[in-house]
Amino acid sequence: MTTAQRRAREKARRQQEILEAAKAVFFEKGIHRATMDDVAAQAEVSKGTVYLYFQSKESILAHLLLEGLSILLSLLKAAYAPQEPLSAEKHLRQLVEAYWQFAQTYPDYFRLLLALDRGRFRERVPAGMYQQILMESTRGLELVAKAIRQGTREGALTADDPLLAAGVLWGALNGALTLMANPVRQEMIPVEPKAMFDTTFELFLRGLQANNR
Amino acid sequence: MTTAQRRAREKARRQQEILEAAKAVFFEKGIHRATMDDVAAQAEVSKGTVYLYFQSKESILAHLLLEGLSILLSLLKAAYAPQEPLSAEKHLRQLVEAYWQFAQTYPDYFRLLLALDRGRFRERVPAGMYQQILMESTRGLELVAKAIRQGTREGALTADDPLLAAGVLWGALNGALTLMANPVRQEMIPVEPKAMFDTTFELFLRGLQANNR
Amino acid sequence: MTTAQRRAREKARRQQEILEAAKAVFFEKGIHRATMDDVAAQAEVSKGTVYLYFQSKESILAHLLLEGLSILLSLLKAAYAPQEPLSAEKHLRQLVEAYWQFAQTYPDYFRLLLALDRGRFRERVPAGMYQQILMESTRGLELVAKAIRQGTREGALTADDPLLAAGVLWGALNGALTLMANPVRQEMIPVEPKAMFDTTFELFLRGLQANNR
């Protein structure tokens, strides 16, 4: 059994190494331009080995995605964690700030996540992984919805459908970040990305606030 | 002279035909997966002919983009056109509705426009066309900013930076549409795209409204 | 008859214009890189017209070649023309100098002529033109042979086969010019092309001189 365990650990480690290599390469050259040769070279294994651990390029991508999601989720959870009772607004602020932090700290993962939302990429990913990705995302969104739900319960916010409102926030923040990621758009709207991001949240929040008739 | 005119017309028509073919192919297979062979086949001309009318694949893309932008812009202008004095809110509503109409009526062009915001597309497009694309986009955004500016002037809205606010709205709507374009996200947030779109706007609008403390 | 004549003249002129254009384009971009489109554009006629006057790209080349040869031949003839009786050596010197002048004054034609000596080019040229090219070249070589023949007759030079000797000189001068045309070779043999050219001739001449046992 010990041997088996060691083997499994070895295997997991190797897989992780390749994943790291792929991340480095994908993010440096761009997913499209990066080749499996690049990945193998960076991981210092042969190309065959890469295929031993991953079915395809897409599969590597899916794994990276999952990794990114997992990081994001833990950040969101940490941001939500009620060490002490918090107002709904405070919760939201912290979640949104965590999202910003994620986008800043892990721009590569963030871009990957955004890319998922376009992309014909889906069809080529093992179905199982896809489900997992779906679930994880949902969990993140659920945290936001929860905060909004709390707000409506407490009368601080007005939202007929908290999940929808959470979705709106999510989309809006993504939209803001996407826009500001483009140099051309930055020229058109000459403000710092952070300002755009914050303004998006503030407008959204005010829009939700209940005394708002 | 008639001959020359006929020729010019023929030429324009042929170019348009190829553009149509390219649009069909790009949108069906995805820009990346679509090949110039596909375009030529769809247009029922030889590949050489395609290159007679367009310098490169990127150039075709740029042309399509410009076409899409031009449609959008005319819709926005029509939506803004003050047949009679309108409130800022009314203006915004109409602009946003026009954007929705555009996204619905020309989903392909809409996707193309969204796609512009990624990729190193810029480098490979004739500089002149790029500038034009940039200018047209700016004009669209300017209409929104104008409406917001009117609102602040009239005291109906509060926005320190109307252009920024317009950008936020634009990003938010794009984000909403992007999210809902993805089946997975649709599963996560079980509402109609239109509902998501409208909610985004309503929240944004309420957020801007001045009596909002 | 007059109409026919005018027509013929017109035709010849047009052909000459295209030839000029082709020369400009071929020599600027290199024969290989120059396209028939380039030629047509430079000549300010349509591509179809170019084909009306020349069967093919190769045919244009052949015409240019012939033109170059004709220039060279007239230079050689002028150089040889015995306004007064000249020694064989003097004749040779003047012919060789004329060759150098040609190479300097018409580097493009000169390169073309050299290119003829390699080149699979032959097969694709109308047979008639080929014969003409052959004849013209022969006439040039004949002038050199004649000078050498004179030298042997007068006892100043020793050459069993004057035509062969002329060929040797021709080849040697071409070889010198070819070598010096290459930057790499220039690095290897750090002298001026003219020095190399002259030395080649001087050595050849001394080699022919009769007191040379």
Next chain:
Amino acid sequence: MTTAQRRAREKARRQQEILEAAKAVFFEKGIHRATMDDVAAQAEVSKGTVYLYFQSKESILAHLLLEGLSILLSLLKAAYAPQEPLSAEKHLRQLVEAYWQFAQTYPDYFRLLLALDRGRFRERVPAGMYQQILMESTRGLELVAKAIRQGTREGALTADDPLLAAGVLWGALNGALTLMANPVRQEMIPVEPKAMFDTTFELFLRGLQANNR
């Protein structure tokens, strides 16, 4: 280790096979007309494999060139090698004979070497290889210069600049061979190539001989 060695050997062999194939194809169809598909077909491998062993078409050319140069150089060295003290003339004769032998035995390589002297081949070849090609050429020329230098030292020959004289000889022989390689020129100068070659050398030699005033 044995495995690694076998692999290396296999790899070298395969590369050599492709090189042979390329040589055959390039020489049969002409470098320009030969395609990488041709090379692959001749080598009985896929095109991808060719690119596995060589970066580009130019790189193959450079390899062939280097190979040819190396053969030539070893022939020249062997021809020069003074088993016993030799006169300068003898040395030169042997070097020139070796050059002839090379041109006869390896006409393809010879043509390739001549071809080097044109084209913008330089830019497209790995810089390192280019330097090597340059060096090898220089070494060959140096042998000739050395013999001439010996001759001037011993008083048998007169040459102000032995390297220049060597260059002249080289150019002259190339010129002779180039001329005779062309059927048209052969018609014009009806002698055997060998006669032309030899005459070129004899004239050159006599030209150098010191008692030659």
Next chain:
DNA sequence: TATGAATGAGTTTTCATTCAT
């Protein structure tokens, strides 16, 4: 398990030549 050699379909772009008008 690990290797890395081999594959070959696929991609964009070019250009001499033809031909209907």
Next chain:
DNA sequence: TATGAATGAAAACTCATTCAT
């Protein structure tokens, strides 16, 4: 005679994936 639109066969190079060892 002149036009210029149309052709389509190339051509060089790439890369995800497979497979014998």
